[in-house]
Amino acid sequence: MISGLDGLDKLKEIGAQKIHEKTHITREHIEAILHNSFDGMNKIQFSGFLSILEREYDVNLSDVKIKGLEYYLNLGGKMPRNSSVFIETRTKTKKTPYIIMALLVIIIVAFFILNERFFENDMEKVQDIDNENIENTKSNILPEPILDTKKEIFNSEENLSTIKIEQTPQDINVSLEKEKIQEKEKVQEKVQPNKQIKLEESTINSFKIIPNKRLWMSYRDLKEDKLYEKTFLGELSLDPKKDWLLNLGHGNTKFELDGENLDFSSVRNMKFLYKNHTLKEISSTEFKQILKDHKW
Numbered sequence: 001m002i003s004g005l006d007g008l009d010k011l012k013e014i015g016a017q018k019i020h021e022k023t024h025i026t027r028e029h030i031e032a033i034l035h036n037s038f039d040g041m042n043k044i045q046f047s048g049f050l051s052i053l054e055r056e057y058d059v060n061l062s063d064v065k066i067k068g069l070e071y072y073l074n075l076g077g078k079m080p081r082n083s084s085v086f087i088e089t090r091t092k093t094k095k096t097p098y099i100i101m102a103l104l105v106i107i108i109v110a111f112f113i114l115n116e117r118f119f120e121n122d123m124e125k126v127q128d129i130d131n132e133n134i135e136n137t138k139s140n141i142l143p144e145p146i147l148d149t150k151k152e153i154f155n156s157e158e159n160l161s162t163i164k165i166e167q168t169p170q171d172i173n174v175s176l177e178k179e180k181i182q183e184k185e186k187v188q189e190k191v192q193p194n195k196q197i198k199l200e201e202s203t204i205n206s207f208k209i210i211p212n213k214r215l216w217m218s219y220r221d222l223k224e225d226k227l228y229e230k231t232f233l234g235e236l237s238l239d240p241k242k243d244w245l246l247n248l249g250h251g252n253t254k255f256e257l258d259g260e261n262l263d264f265s266s267v268r269n270m271k272f273l274y275k276n277h278t279l280k281e282i283s284s285t286e287f288k289q290i291l292k293d294h295k296w
Contacts, residue, residue, distance in 0.1 A: 248270045
């Protein structure tokens with residue numbers, strides 16, 4: 001059996017797609033395990049996926065398991081005392097599909113029963129309509145309103161023509177001058193924002209990451225499309241002129257941008273985007289959207 005980091009390196013060489021085809025574990029969960037990112041799964045899923053990978057590829061992933069369990073302990077979870085807990089959860093998950101199927105059958109049967117009753121009531125109402133009432137409604141329909149509407153349309157057209165004739169050349173000149181003034185104001189409003197953006201441009205000379213405890217981090221250079229990984233305690237400096245995509249194992253970290261500090265104190269996995277001299281926290285959905293054109 002291949003142990004330690006060698007086992008993890010072996011899985012990385014095989015690739016997430018081939019592992020997915022063999023084990024049927026989702027590609028997203030495989031990539032998360034290969035890069036020590038555990039926020040997309042719970043502790044039971046994590047343990048089950050590790051055991052499948054160790055069995056199928058004859059590798060020892062104890063280092064990954066230690067990191068994962070430490071992450072779930074920081075979230076407030078507790079390790080199971082024995083394997084029976086994991087077996088019980090599996091039996092419960094096997095029962096839940098049958099319960100859901102039974103509920104769906106009951107709902108479908110009830111829907112058809114109510115639908116049939118509703119349809120029968122509608123048919124009875126239709127049969128109760130008297131033929132004499134239908135003939136009376138037909139006789140009450142008169143064509144006179146149609147002639148009145150034609151007259152009204154004709155009168156409205158005459159009114160519009162008189163209104164157009166009543167407009168003087170002076171009124172037309174005044175409206176044209178107002179339109180020219182409004183166009184000039186719109187052009188001035190479009191030019192002013194560009195000047196403000198140029199004045200607000202700034203340059204950051206230093207970009208540092210300072211974790212409060214040992215931190216695993218992956219960071220991608222978006223300009224050169226290069227991926228790096230590092231586990232460290234202390235200080236890590238990145239080129240502030242580049243754009244970076246950051247994935248942190250925990251959020252108990254401080255960022256320093258030209259002497260200005262941004263402090264975070266979260267135990268969960270956090271993701272950041274540093275672009276155009278601006279650092280901001282992003283969600284897992286935004287992180288995946290940025291990675292659409294990149295491969296880990």
